[in-house]
Amino acid sequence: xxxxxxxxxxNYADDLRLFPTAAKRVSLVALIAxxxxxxxxxxxxxxxxxxxxxxxxxxxxxxxxxxxxTGQPSLGMAAFIGLGAFxxxxxxxxxxxxxxxxxxxxxxxxxxxxVAGGVVGFVIGLPALRLRGNYLVIVxxxxxxxALYVWxxxxxxxxxxxxxxxPIKADVSxxxxxxxxxxxxxxxxxxxxxxGLMYLAWGFVIVTALLVKNIVRTRPGRAxxxxxxxxxxxxxxxxxxxxxxxxxxxxxxxxxxFAGVLYGLYLGYLTPDQTSxxxxxxxxxxxxxxxxxxxxIYGSILGxxxxxxxxKIIEQFVPDNWNLPVLGWPIVTNNAGATGFSKGAxxxxxxxxxxxxxxxxxxxxxxxxxRRIQAYFKTWPFSY
Amino acid sequence: xxxxxxxxxxxIALGAVYALVALGFVVIFRATGVxxxxxxxxxxxGAFLVYQAEQTWGLPFWVSALFAAVCVAAIGAAFEGLVLxxxxxxxxxxxxxxxIGLFLLVEPITTTIWHNxxxxxxxxxxxxxxxxxxxxILQVNIATVVLGAIVMxxxxxxxxxxxxxxxxxxxxxDQEAALAQGINxxxxxxxxxxxxxVVAVVAGMMLAGGAGPAPGLSVSLAVIALRAFPAxxxxxxxxxxxxxxxxxxxxxxxxxxxxxxxDLIPSLGPEFGDIVPYLIMLVILLVRPFGLFGxxxxxxx
Numbered sequence: 001x002x003x004x005x006x007x008x009x010x011n012y013a014d015d016l017r018l019f020p021t022a023a024k025r026v027s028l029v030a031l032i033a034x035x036x037x038x039x040x041x042x043x044x045x046x047x048x049x050x051x052x053x054x055x056x057x058x059x060x061x062x063x064x065x066x067x068x069x070t071g072q073p074s075l076g077m078a079a080f081i082g083l084g085a086f087x088x089x090x091x092x093x094x095x096x097x098x099x100x101x102x103x104x105x106x107x108x109x110x111x112x113x114x115v116a117g118g119v120v121g122f123v124i125g126l127p128a129l130r131l132r133g134n135y136l137v138i139v140x141x142x143x144x145x146x147a148l149y150v151w152x153x154x155x156x157x158x159x160x161x162x163x164x165x166x167p168i169k170a171d172v173s174x175x176x177x178x179x180x181x182x183x184x185x186x187x188x189x190x191x192x193x194x195x196g197l198m199y200l201a202w203g204f205v206i207v208t209a210l211l212v213k214n215i216v217r218t219r220p221g222r223a224x225x226x227x228x229x230x231x232x233x234x235x236x237x238x239x240x241x242x243x244x245x246x247x248x249x250x251x252x253x254x255x256x257x258f259a260g261v262l263y264g265l266y267l268g269y270l271t272p273d274q275t276s277x278x279x280x281x282x283x284x285x286x287x288x289x290x291x292x293x294x295x296x297i298y299g300s301i302l303g304x305x306x307x308x309x310x311x312k313i314i315e316q317f318v319p320d321n322w323n324l325p326v327l328g329w330p331i332v333t334n335n336a337g338a339t340g341f342s343k344g345a346x347x348x349x350x351x352x353x354x355x356x357x358x359x360x361x362x363x364x365x366x367x368x369x370x371r372r373i374q375a376y377f378k379t380w381p382f383s384y
Numbered sequence: 385x386x387x388x389x390x391x392x393x394x395x396i397a398l399g400a401v402y403a404l405v406a407l408g409f410v411v412i413f414r415a416t417g418v419x420x421x422x423x424x425x426x427x428x429x430g431a432f433l434v435y436q437a438e439q440t441w442g443l444p445f446w447v448s449a450l451f452a453a454v455c456v457a458a459i460g461a462a463f464e465g466l467v468l469x470x471x472x473x474x475x476x477x478x479x480x481x482x483x484i485g486l487f488l489l490v491e492p493i494t495t496t497i498w499h500n501x502x503x504x505x506x507x508x509x510x511x512x513x514x515x516x517x518x519x520x521i522l523q524v525n526i527a528t529v530v531l532g533a534i535v536m537x538x539x540x541x542x543x544x545x546x547x548x549x550x551x552x553x554x555x556x557x558d559q560e561a562a563l564a565q566g567i568n569x570x571x572x573x574x575x576x577x578x579x580x581x582v583v584a585v586v587a588g589m590m591l592a593g594g595a596g597p598a599p600g601l602s603v604s605l606a607v608i609a610l611r612a613f614p615a616x617x618x619x620x621x622x623x624x625x626x627x628x629x630x631x632x633x634x635x636x637x638x639x640x641x642x643x644x645x646x647d648l649i650p651s652l653g654p655e656f657g658d659i660v661p662y663l664i665m666l667v668i669l670l671v672r673p674f675g676l677f678g679x680x681x682x683x684x685x
Binding site for chain 2: 067071073127130131133134135137138139141142145146149152153274279280283286290339340341342344345346348349351352353355356359360363
């Protein structure tokens with residue numbers, strides 16, 4: 001009785017449950033088992049793709065808290081990702097060979113990134129208190145360019161135009177047990193750096209997802225959604241706009257900067273320029289939450305896997321030179337001078353089309369599709 | 385003083401370009417309430433279409449410009465009709481994102497079609513200079529200001545004295561009321577996008593032709609066009625006059641900073657000029673959130 005009836009939400013307590021159904025609890029265990037197993041099963045290249053997807057998922061969950069749940073669109077992700085990555089370079093020992101920076105333990109500089117991101121987020125959140133919608137998007141757009149300038153000029157911290165190497169080890173030692181996430185040895189088997197990073201990133205995906213899920217399903221989350229739906233009305237019923245608007249910025253920026261550290265570890269070397277930390281990076285994070293589903297956490301994760309894996313999927317499955325059948329028009333080429341899209345250009349075009357197509361035809365994203373499938377089977381055989 | 389005046393000329397030319405791009409933003413914003421991020425993309429696409437018609441097909445400059453203007457206007461109107469029309473009633477954020485999607489499409493498509501063209505656009509005035517007193521001014525800068533003034537003047541005449549212009553103003557005030565008065569709001573939407581397309585082509589053509597301190601014909605023109613955002617924030621999102629004033633202020637401020645900062649405070653570097661528009665914008669937004677000439681948004685409870 002209890003197991004089956006939970007499929008339908010009957011009261012408020014059911015709605016608030018973290019894992020409402022037996023099926024969800026089972027699938028969670030299965031996913032954790034998968035998390036532990038996958039790095040052993042796949043090769044370095046796909047591990048690298050999944051590591052990136054994990055990093056993107058963390059940032060996207062943070063952005064979703066701000067944009068999806070609080071209704072504050074932000075194009076500023078690239079700035080925070082950059083901040084996190086350069087914190088990794090400076091405090092993680094990436095530049096210790098040049099006699100600059102520190103060589104801290106990975107959890108220490110992840111913590112530094114959280115604090116720094118939160119502080120910067122607070123400063124950005126203050127003007128955002130006065131701005132909404134259109135204006136906020138433009139201000140955060142400006143943030144990307146200002147941050148890029150700061151990275152290029154602040155050479156002690158970022159290495160300036162030459163860029164900054166990232167830490168080559170991310171080791172944690174607890175005295176009796178130690179692990180280097182960039183060269184992990186698990187049960188006597190050596191794993192590659194990407195597998196280690198994948199463990200680290202997806203571990204934090206779980207932590208971030210639980211944390212944000214707990215924020216949004218409880219009182220602060222309801223306050224955030226009230227602010228999103230009608231901020232004046234929310235204020236009237238006693239929701240402090242200052243607290244929740246700025247608070248959402250602080251938490252979201254802290255998470256984004258945290259993701260930035262992992263992004264730095266993933267890249268290995270970071271030069272501040274338009275291609276690495278420009279507007280396109282910010283847009284990619286927005287693409288992730290739109291494709292995944294605005295205002296859902298598992299949607300962000302699904303979106304991150306899809307968008308994170310897209311370049312690799314194209315690389316792997318699209319032939320180097322591909323002409324349109326029948327008409328023979330060149331679509332893909334790896335020859336720089338020839339007609340046809342390069343694979344990088346193809347990836348960008350697919351991002352852009354995904355954003356447009358999802359917003360027009362499936363505004364609730366992959367999560368919406370998934371929910372529809374669920375609803376179909378829940379009410380089966382009386383589905384409509 | 386010579387340096388000051390030549391910088392001023394550069395700044396006003398760049399400001400005229402910003403004003404044109406900003407005008408495109410404002411026209412679309414007034415009609416549809418959408419900030420069109422793709423405007424920068426239209427600027428780039430317009431510049432490359434002029435290049436295509438002039439350099440590849442060998443058409444005269446003005447014919448090429450006309451051709452590009454018609455094409456980009458059609459692209460704008462088509463995008464509005466095919467994609468944005470379906471989004472009416474959706475959250476503003478979703479609509480902005482769609483235009484960002486369009487913006488993202490432009491770079492890979494232009495680089496795929498045109499790669500990196502070796503030459504730029506050949507303009508009738510080329511790179512020759514006019515000397516006034518001690519100051520040498522690029523003719524292209526003068527042409528930009530004159531052409532910009534003509535286009536903007538034409539727009540104001542259309543806006544103020546024609547039936548379509550009245551329809552646009554009415555739509556800006558209240559879409560439903562305008563519809564009830566028999567104004568074809570759909571046509572106004574499409575027309576707004578077409579106008580934005582035309583001003584984008586003029587702006588792109590002048591930038592690619594060497595106006596202001598521009599890099600010539602390249603996809604990075606889109607980044608320059610994005611700096612028209614501070615101009616509209618400065619002027620107010622819904623004020624065409626504000627767009628012109630804002631554009632000129634931002635253009636002059638940017639060029640002046642680039643010219644003087646390396647001497648005054650060398651550590652800031654010439655790149656500081658690139659972010660000056662955004663810094664001005666931040667200050668303005670903190671003091672006057674709706675710009676210098678924008679309508680203060682009334683929030684109803």
